Amino acid sequence: MMKNLGITPSKTTILMVSVEQERVGLIIDRFMPRYEVLFAFDEDEAMHYLDRKIVTLIIGNASDSINKGFDLCKKVKYSRHHCHIPIILLVGKDSLSVKIRGFEYGADAYVETPVFAPYLEAQVNSLLKNRNRVKEHFETTSTNSFFTRRIDDCEESFIHEVDSVIQQYLDDPGFDVEFLAEKLHVSRPTLYRKIKCVTNFSPNDLINMARLDEALGLLSAGYRVYEVSDRVGYSSHSHFSRNFQKYYGMNPREYIANKKLSMVV
Incomplete structure (x- = not known):
C-alpha cells in the first residue's frame, strides 16, 4: 500500500581506481556522459571519495601485481559503510590465482585485459541492474x-x-x-x-x-x-x-x- 514518494534518480557514479592510463580513455568513451566517472590513484584516495560521494560501482586494477586491487577489496568489503558497493577488477589473462584471491576478498566480477569494451560494459550493466532491483523492491513495498x-x-x-x-x-x-x-x-x-x-x-x-x-x-x-x-x-x-x-x-x-x-x- 506504499505510495510513490516521487524520488528522482541521481546520476550513477563509477569510481576507477589504479586504472592504467591507456585504459582510462576507453572507459571514459564507453561510460560518459551516461555516468559520472571519478578517478583515484590508489585505495587510500578511493576511500577518500567513498567517504564523500555516493559511489555506485568501483572498477579497480589487479593486473600488474598480486597485491594490487586486493587492498581495495579489503578496505571496501570489510567496511560496514561501503561493503554494498560492487567491485569489478581488471586482471591479466589466465590469472586464475588472482581471480580466486579476489573473490575471497569480495570482488564481484572480473574483466580480462586488454579490455574488450562491450564485455566491460555488459558487466557494469549487469551489476547495476542487480543494485537497481534491490532499490526498486524498497520503493514498492512497506x-x-x-x-x-x-x-x-x-x-x-x-x-x-x-x-x-x-x-x-x-x-x-x-x-x-x-x-x-x-x-x-x-x-x-x-x-x-x-x-x-x-x-x-x-x-x-x-x-x-x-x-x-x-x-x-x-x-x-x-x-x-x-x-x-x-x-x-x-x-x-x-x-x-x-x-x-x-x-x-x-x-x-x-x-x-x-x-x-x-x-x-
Whole structure:
C-alpha cells in the first residue's frame, strides 16, 4: 500500500581506481556522459571519495601485481559503510590465482585485459541492474516487508541495525536523522550515503515510513487517531494526518471509515 514518494534518480557514479592510463580513455568513451566517472590513484584516495560521494560501482586494477586491487577489496568489503558497493577488477589473462584471491576478498566480477569494451560494459550493466532491483523492491513495498527481506549479508546487517534503532525510538517525537546517526555511530553524511545507495530513500524517509506503517497497523487494530499519532512519535496530530494523507492517499479518518465499510461488505 506504499505510495510513490516521487524520488528522482541521481546520476550513477563509477569510481576507477589504479586504472592504467591507456585504459582510462576507453572507459571514459564507453561510460560518459551516461555516468559520472571519478578517478583515484590508489585505495587510500578511493576511500577518500567513498567517504564523500555516493559511489555506485568501483572498477579497480589487479593486473600488474598480486597485491594490487586486493587492498581495495579489503578496505571496501570489510567496511560496514561501503561493503554494498560492487567491485569489478581488471586482471591479466589466465590469472586464475588472482581471480580466486579476489573473490575471497569480495570482488564481484572480473574483466580480462586488454579490455574488450562491450564485455566491460555488459558487466557494469549487469551489476547495476542487480543494485537497481534491490532499490526498486524498497520503493514498492512497506518498511515492514523490506526490513525482513533477505538481501546480501552486508546490506541485511545494516538494514536490520537501522530498523532496530528506529523501532526502539519510534514513539519519541525528538527522534530524527541526527539521533539515528548517533545511535549507529556514524556521521550523518555517511548514514545518508549508505541508506540512499542501498534503498534509494533518505534516512528521514525511512523514519517517516516506519512511523506510518506502524500507524496503519494501530488504526486497523481500533486505536483512535490521536492515540496513534502519539504512539508513532508525532508531536502534532495535524502533522500526522498530513503525512498519512501524503503517504497513503487518504487521511486517517478516511482510512478508518473505508476499513469499517469493507468489513460490512
